[in-house]
Amino acid sequence: MWKYEKKLQYPVKVSTCNPTLAKYLIEQYGGADGELAAALRYLNQRYTIPDKVVGLLTDIGTEEFAHLEMIATMIYKLTKDATPEQLKEAGIDAHYVNHDKALFYHNAAGAPFTATYIQAKGDPIADLYEDIAAEEKARATYQWIIDLSDDPDLNDSLRFLREREVVHSQRFREAVEILKEERDRKKIF
Amino acid sequence: MEQLPQEYYQLLEEIQSVDFVIVELTLYLDTHPDDYNALQQYNQFAAYSKKLKDNFESLFGPLEQGSLIKNTDYWSWSSSPWPWQV
Amino acid sequence: MENSPNTYTWMKTYQTYHSVYDPCPPLGTRYYSTPPNLYLGFQPPNLEQFQPNKALKKGTLWPILYDYYENPYEKKRR
Numbered sequence: 216m217w218k219y220e221k222k223l224q225y226p227v228k229v230s231t232c233n234p235t236l237a238k239y240l241i242e243q244y245g246g247a248d249g250e251l252a253a254a255l256r257y258l259n260q261r262y263t264i265p266d267k268v269v270g271l272l273t274d275i276g277t278e279e280f281a282h283l284e285m286i287a288t289m290i291y292k293l294t295k296d297a298t299p300e301q302l303k304e305a306g307i308d309a310h311y312v313n314h315d316k317a318l319f320y321h322n323a324a325g326a327p328f329t330a331t332y333i334q335a336k337g338d339p340i341a342d343l344y345e346d347i348a349a350e351e352k353a354r355a356t357y358q359w360i361i362d363l364s365d366d367p368d369l370n371d372s373l374r375f376l377r378e379r380e381v382v383h384s385q386r387f388r389e390a391v392e393i394l395k396e397e398r399d400r401k402k403i404f
Numbered sequence: 405m406e407q408l409p410q411e412y413y414q415l416l417e418e419i420q421s422v423d424f425v426i427v428e429l430t431l432y433l434d435t436h437p438d439d440y441n442a443l444q445q446y447n448q449f450a451a452y453s454k455k456l457k458d459n460f461e462s463l464f465g466p467l468e469q470g471s472l473i474k475n476t477d478y479w480s481w482s483s484s485p486w487p488w489q490v
Numbered sequence: 491m492e493n494s495p496n497t498y499t500w501m502k503t504y505q506t507y508h509s510v511y512d513p514c515p516p517l518g519t520r521y522y523s524t525p526p527n528l529y530l531g532f533q534p535p536n537l538e539q540f541q542p543n544k545a546l547k548k549g550t551l552w553p554i555l556y557d558y559y560e561n562p563y564e565k566k567r568r
């Protein structure tokens with residue numbers, strides 16, 4: 216089971232009222248390499264991967280939900296007080312027509328979330344390589360959003376999230392090494 | 405609705421810092437389960453986090469399911485503001 | 491570890507061919523990230539750590555895994 220904590224993993228601040236940024240951020244909410252896809256991918260793979268790396272998949276998968284909440288917070292703060300007119304100027308009028316200000320699991324281009332984003336091959340090496348690739352893709356997505364954003368406080372939170380992908384990728388790479396290891400032979404650093 | 409005092413943000417960030425160390429050590433220990441020093445450090449921070457949360461919860465209400473409710477005349481778990489609102 | 495990851499750079503560059511028929515002026519140098527996790531290998535024990543509040547700000551407990559990112563095209567223009 217999961218327990219909810221009434222706090223964000225990292226303080227999210229947004230300094231400028233610029234709803235356009237919400238349009239980019241939705242990519243990490245309901246996009247292929249977004250936080251929802253990441254959480255569901257890792258938690259789902261746990262059931263068939265060797266026990267040695269189940270803990271890692273559980274913990275990274277759980278952290279991804281904390282990141283999902285951070286992204287939702289950014290979008291919420293950017294759109295909460297915006298008028299329909301401002302949303303139109305920001306290019307999110309189509310979203311407004313369909314959803315008002317409700318968050319929706321779709322990517323920056325409006326394509327709805329799909330389970331096909333999440334691969335599960337059942338082969339431990341294939342799945343971990345998929346996870347490493349997912350982390351690098353999420354890292355790259357954060358870079359492209361930072362490139363487009365000129366909000367210093369928002370970029371601070373985005374840099375935190377990008378760095379987390381670096382650390383996750385590191386741990387998944389170590390998980391591969393653990394599964395490659397010959398039995399009974401001591402780890403060499 | 406009344407806005408939260410600066411103290412809320414300061415105390416919360418302290419908890420976020422300590423809990424972040426716990427997250428980092430957790431992932432590290434998942435791939436380094438025999439690192440004794442990291443394990444010791446994990447326990448230190450787990451105890452410290454508990455202490456900080458106890459203090460925070462007595463001022464601003466429960467942080468997680470299962471927390472002791474310190475103000476017993478109202479069920480403050482379901483009270484605003486929520487994390488994305490502060 | 492054979493190489494200290496500190497000897498690596500976290501950003502690489504490359505050039506693209508520019509045709510006389512390309513409609514836009516050349517963007518110049520292209521960039522891509524090569525963060526520390528590509529070089530570290532299996533993390534050795536007892537590495538230097540950031541203080542808790544600094545670790546949170548940086549997004550990692552370990553300086554060896556830290557990679558600050560900023561828009562490389564913006565940086566060039568400044």
Ligand SMILES: [Fe+2]
Pocket residue numbers: 253279350353379380383
């Ligand atoms: Fe991640």
